[in-house]
Amino acid sequence: MLLHLYPTLYNRCLTYPHRNRVSWEDMVDSYGQLCGHEKNNLRDSTILLTDCGDSLGYYLEHFFAHFPEELQIESIIAL
Structure with a gap:
């Protein structure tokens, strides 16, 4: 952990x-x-998640929603 x-x-x-x-x-x-390179790729990005009704989509939606400051994500669009 x-x-x-x-x-x-x-x-x-x-x-x-x-x-x-x-x-x-x-x-x-x-x-x-996540390595530094992966975090840099997410910086100032807009994340588009589709099919957030399944377990993986739900998890990813919550992951990005809980770490927007740390990952410096611009916005999240969840469908």
């Missing part, structure tokens, strides 16, 4: 107790596995 490497994200998890902790930890782990 990478929560100890990202204390700000961990504190955000504690601030919102209604959040599913396991799901949040998975998202933080996924964020931690």
